[in-house]
Amino acid sequence: MGHQILDNIDNKGEVIVIHENWSTNGATRTDLNISEEGKPIMKRPDLPFSSVNSILMAKTGATSVAIPELGEVWVIGGREDPNPSQSNDEMATNVVEAYDFVNDSWNVAGVMNKEQQYAGAGRVDDLIAVLGDWWPTNTNPRKGAAGMNQVYNLSNSTWYAGASFPSGREVGNAGVAALGDYIYVVGGVNAYSGMNPTNQTLRYDPVNDEWDVMANMNRSRW
Structure with missing residues (x-):
């Protein structure tokens, strides 16, 4: 009908x-x-878009999380490109850039303990977990996902290493979302070639620093 x-x-x-x-x-x-x-x-509501100031450093493979109480969106890690017109100068970064959406301005909010790229981020209470890593570059030797997990505690402004992914399930470039007390990591890839996507679903409890393996998706994706 x-x-x-x-x-x-x-x-x-x-x-x-x-x-x-x-x-x-x-x-x-x-x-x-x-x-x-x-x-x-039927009338569609107006959803206007406007241009804002550019991020401080061009990058790909970063993740982001909103910090409403600070009026900021954090762009975390990724792969920086100091000179977009030059090839092979890209590098993983540990820098966290904060966008102030009230004043339309950027600043460096801090740095993680280690460089991390193609991760996803989720927040539970005062804990922001940056989960996963992927290294699709011609490193020698080849580098697979290490299952990185770096956690930021907003209450005391510190970074620390969270529990790594369950053994054999390390991925990056996955779907990451927080729901309730958990952060879910869905799909992803391990090999630099991107040829081994997974259908796994993992659940991370940042408060207790614990992982659970959940039901698989019907199809693999990243």
Whole structure:
């Protein structure tokens, strides 16, 4: 039914939010505008974007986390490119850059204990965990993911090494998200070539510094 109605709308770029009120007598719909032809009119809310000041150092493979109480977004680690017009000068970094979204300004917020690239970050309470690493470069010898875990404690402004990934499950370039008391690491890759993506799901408890292996995804991805 919904698809049939939308197929009859000439401008499918217009959408609307429909609120449904459920009761024992069924459902009623509110905030729904109807055109003269009896069709629903949907309008997409405006989501304006604006340009902001650039990050201090061009980089890839960084991760980020919001610190609302500081009015900042931190960009953590990654692979810096001092001169984008020059080849083979990129290097892993341990620098944390903070973007002040009120004043549209950048500053160096600190440094991690070790360089880390292609990680993901999640926050639980005052703990920010930077999880995973990947080294897709021509190092000699070749370097696989080491299962890096660096944790920042906002309450005392210190970095420390958290528990490494479970043995044999070290990855980088994975999906990382915090939910409740845990940070989940989903998928990822280990080899420099990127040819061995995984379908694993790991769960990290930053308070107790413990890992759990969860159910696998249906498909491998990174």
